[in-house]
Amino acid sequence: MPSWHEIVLSTLKKSDVRLVPYVPDRVFTPLIEALHDDNFFTTFPCTREEEAIGIVTGAWMGGMRAAVLMQTSGFGTIPNALASLAVPCQIPALIFVSERGTLGEFNLGQALVCRTMRPVLDSLAVEHHTITDVNTLAFIVDRAIKQAVAIQQPVTFILSPLLTGGKVFEA
Amino acid sequence: MAGNTTAHNAKVMNRFDLTKRLVAQLKREEAVVGGIGNANFDLWAAGQRPQNFYMLGSMGLAIPIALGVALAQPKRHVFALEGDGSLLMQLGCLATVAMLRPQNLTMVIWDNGVYQITGGQPTASAEAADLVAIARGAGIANSNWAADEADFDALVAASLKGGAPTLIGARIDKGPPAGATERDPVKIRENFMRGLGVRK
Numbered sequence: 001m002p003s004w005h006e007i008v009l010s011t012l013k014k015s016d017v018r019l020v021p022y023v024p025d026r027v028f029t030p031l032i033e034a035l036h037d038d039n040f041f042t043t044f045p046c047t048r049e050e051e052a053i054g055i056v057t058g059a060w061m062g063g064m065r066a067a068v069l070m071q072t073s074g075f076g077t078i079p080n081a082l083a084s085l086a087v088p089c090q091i092p093a094l095i096f097v098s099e100r101g102t103l104g105e106f107n108l109g110q111a112l113v114c115r116t117m118r119p120v121l122d123s124l125a126v127e128h129h130t131i132t133d134v135n136t137l138a139f140i141v142d143r144a145i146k147q148a149v150a151i152q153q154p155v156t157f158i159l160s161p162l163l164t165g166g167k168v169f170e171a
Numbered sequence: 172m173a174g175n176t177t178a179h180n181a182k183v184m185n186r187f188d189l190t191k192r193l194v195a196q197l198k199r200e201e202a203v204v205g206g207i208g209n210a211n212f213d214l215w216a217a218g219q220r221p222q223n224f225y226m227l228g229s230m231g232l233a234i235p236i237a238l239g240v241a242l243a244q245p246k247r248h249v250f251a252l253e254g255d256g257s258l259l260m261q262l263g264c265l266a267t268v269a270m271l272r273p274q275n276l277t278m279v280i281w282d283n284g285v286y287q288i289t290g291g292q293p294t295a296s297a298e299a300a301d302l303v304a305i306a307r308g309a310g311i312a313n314s315n316w317a318a319d320e321a322d323f324d325a326l327v328a329a330s331l332k333g334g335a336p337t338l339i340g341a342r343i344d345k346g347p348p349a350g351a352t353e354r355d356p357v358k359i360r361e362n363f364m365r366g367l368g369v370r371k
């Protein structure tokens with residue numbers, strides 16, 4: 001069975017998603033390294049997550065599919081870019097969030113930001129999938145990308161610690 | 172081109188006049204992203220080219236959006252027109268552009284020293300910050316203040332030759348915009364995609 005990050009990478013490739021800006025999360029490290037090592041992808045760090053949303057928007061309008069990687073705290077910085085750019089302009093921004101601040105974390109601030117994420121997405125009617133099981137990962141990502149492109153709306157993939165292992169904290 | 176023009180000896184020009192000068196040089200369906208604030212209003216007033224994208228929100232994202240277009244379409248030249256207040260909100264994007272070195276991207280900064288569209292409150296660039304120096308410090312070596320209109324034209328013409336990302340700072344007056352963009356985000360996006368040949 002391939003690992004979660006191998007499945008994400010191969011599904012992005014299969015879906016012709018070539019551009020992947022990110023602001024790093026530790027849990028995403030193996031995915032980010034693999035994206036850098038594969039010249040199918042143009043992948044690079046951004047200074048801020050809303051910058052990445054802007055880049056993904058421009059790329060889509062220029063004919064290139066793009067995804068963005070961030071952690072939960074990064075999501076906390078993008079509601080304005082979603083509400084005033086990606087959603088009203090109908091941009092299928094593919095947003096992968098490493099879910100931090102839940103299931104055994106240690107930082108109250110991060111835990112609180114995490115709790116804002118789904119209400120924000122719901123309030124904008126942006127579809128989000130919380131993925132916990134490696135067996136359903138490829139199906140969800142593949143189908144949800146197809147749907148996002150077809151209906152011209154962003155989609156968010158919340159990668160749970162149940163899938164990625166999260167960050168282990170010795171209490 | 173006066174590479175040694177500094178913010179304080181650059182001529183104070185007019186945004187609508189300079190926008191028209193810029194658009195007049197576009198012969199190859201170059202893309203132009205007009206930032207929130209009056210940048211997109213004057214771009215609209217200068218003539219509604221299919222290759223124009225007008226930002227209605229997402230303050231600070233004109234350069235990132237233009238960068239995305241530039242990466243997707245490396246053969247097309249792409250301009251971002253951004254206000255000083257907006258750039259100050261998203262200075263990090265200059266470092267990203269410098270790191271990626273797109274050869275087909277020109278960033279024009281309209282520095283009127285105010286957040287004009289929200290009532291003319293002062294920006295930090297009116298007091299102290301030199302946005303061209305900041306851009307150079309971010310790693311965009313090809314960053315210059317336009318000394319006057321002729322210099323602006325020359326800087327735009329040079330940037331169209333490509334080769335490295337370019338930033339042009341223009342000090343502008345506090346004249347009002349020459350029009351107002353029609354606020355229909357789907358129409359704006361769809362027209363732009365047709366203008367870029369992505370949609371039929």
Ligand SMILES: Cc1ncc(C[n+]2csc(CCOP(=O)(O)OP(=O)(O)O)c2C)c(N)n1
Nearest residue numbers: 208209210230254255256257285286287288
């Ligand atoms: C995130 C965010 N903060 C504040 C605003 C309100 N706002 C809209 S345009 C603007 C000023 C833009 O200033 P500048 O980029 O210098 O352009 P100018 O108005 O001078 O043309 C502000 C503060 C906003 N739309 N979004």
